[in-house]
Amino acid sequence: MSLIQDARRAARRTPPQRNRHVDLLRAFAIGVVVFGHWMAIVVWTGDELDADSALEYLTWGHPLTWILQVMPLFFLVGGYANAASIDSHHRRGGDTFGWLLNRGARLLRPTTVFLVALAAAGATARLLGADASTVALGVWGASIPLWFLVAYISLVFLAPLAHAAHARYGMAFPVVAGVLVLLVDTVRIHGDAPIAGNANYLLVWLIFHQLGVAWHEGGISATVRAGVPLCGAGLVTLVALTTVGPYPVSMVSVPGAELQNATPPTFALLVLGLTQCAAAMALSGPVNRALRGARAWTGVVAVNTVVLTLFLWHMAAAVLVSAVLVGTGIMPQPDVDSAAWLLLRLPWLAACAVVLAGLVALFARIELRTAGLPRIHTVDDAALTGRLVLRRGAWRVMVIAAIVSAVGGLLIVAAAGSDYVSATGVPPAALGCYLVGVSLLRFARARHSRADAEPRQG
DSSP: OHHHHHHHHHHHTOOTTOOHHHHHHHHHHHHHHHHHHHHHEEEEETTEEEEEEGGGTOGGGGGGHHHHOOHHHHHHHHHHHHHHHHHHHHHTTOOHHHHHHHHHHHHHHHHHHHHHHHHHHHHHHHHTTOOHHHHHHHHHHHTTTHHHHHHHHHHHHHHHHHHHHHHHHTTHHHHHHHHHHHHHHHHHHHTTOGGGGGHHHHHHHHHHHHHHHHHHHTSOOOOHHHHHHHHHHHHHHHHHHHHTSSOOSOSSOOTTOSSOSBTTBOHHHHHHHHHHHHHHHHTHHHHHHHTTSHHHHHHHHHHHHTHHHHHHHHHHHHHHHIIIIITTSSSOOOOTTSHHHHHHHHHHHHHHHHHHHHHHHHHHHHHHHHHTSOOOOOOOGGGOOSSOOOOHHHHHHHHHHHHHHHHHHHHHHHHOOTTOOOSSSSOHHHHHHHHHHHHHHHHHHHTOOOOOOOOOOO
C-alpha cells in the first residue's frame, strides 16, 4: 500500500513539462525483459536441472525477438534521463564528480544488496547440503541481469563525457560510431577476427545513449507522420540484412549459433534499435497526452519507482520457482517445442510473478530509500571532514578508481559461468573488488553531504 501511496503523491507532483513517455518506455522495456526471460528460460534438459534458452528449439520464435529485444530502448531512455539529470545538476551549481556520486549511489546500493543476498543464499544452500554444481547454476541464473547492468552502469559513469561530446559534436558523434559498428562487423565476420566484435559492446549501446541525449537536448525528434516511413525503411533494411546479408534473424542470443546479434551487438541490432527509437520518438506526443490521466500515470510512476528492483530480482524469482516446481517434479517438463510446454508457460509465468512480487515487497525499500538520498553539489576540499584530507585532484583519482573497482568486480561476477564453483557461487575476489569500490564511493558521499534537490527524470 505504501508503494501505491508514494506513487500517487509523486504522480501529483509531476511537473507539466516532464516527458512522461520516457518513463512509460522504461516501464514497458522492463516488462518486456521480464516476460521474455521467463518465457524463454528452459530449466530442464534431458533428465536433470539445467539452464537453456527456448530459442534454441523454437526457431519460429526468432522473428518475435525483433519486439522482445528492447535493450536499445533502455539505453535511449538512459541517455535522455542522464542528460536531464546532468543539466539539472549543473544549473544548481554542481560539478561532474558530485553528479557521479549521486547517480552511482542510486544504482549501486540496490545492486550491492542483491549481490550480498545472492552470495549469502549460495552459502546457505551449500551449508544445508545442496550440491555445489546446483548452487553454481542457481547463482548464475539469478545473476543473468548483471550483464546488462554492467553495460548500463558503465555508460552512466561515462555520461558526463558523452554529454559533453554531444554538446561539441552533436549528431556527428553517433553517426561516426555507426560507421565504426559496420566496420567492426566487417572485420569480425569477413576478417575472421571475432574478438574485434567486442568493440560493439560500447559503440552500439553508446549510440542509443547519445540518441537519448540528443532527444532531450532537442537535437532530434519525430512526428507520427515522419515516424512511419522511418520505421518502414528500418524494417526493410533489417529484412535485407537477415536474409541476403550475413546476420541471423534472432536479435537475442541463441545457444550454439555461430553468429549472434546481441553478444556482441551487431549492425543488424543497431538497425533494429534505430527503428525502435524512431517509433518511440514519433509516439511521444500522443502518449504524453494519454498519460495526462491520473490513473495511467500513477501506474507508470509505480513501476518506475521500483524498476531496478524488478530488473535485479526477476531471474532470482525464476530460480526459486524452478527449485520448487521443477526440481521437485511438481511441474512436468514436456518437450520445449510441444503444445503442452507452451500451455504450461501460463502457470509458470504466474508462479514467477507471485515470487517476484514477494521479492519486490522485501527489497524495494532499498531502492525507495536510495531515491530519497540528499543530492550533493560538488566535490569540494572544504567539504572534507575527518582525518582523511586530500587535494581535489587526488580525491577525484580515488573516486575514479572506486568506480573502476566497482564496475570491474561486477563484470567479473557477471562473467562467471554456470559451472563456476565456490563457497557462495559468487567469485569472492570479484565480490571483494566490487564491495571495496562501492564502499569508497559511499565514503565519498558521506564526506560531501550538502543537499541538492535535484529532480528525477531517470
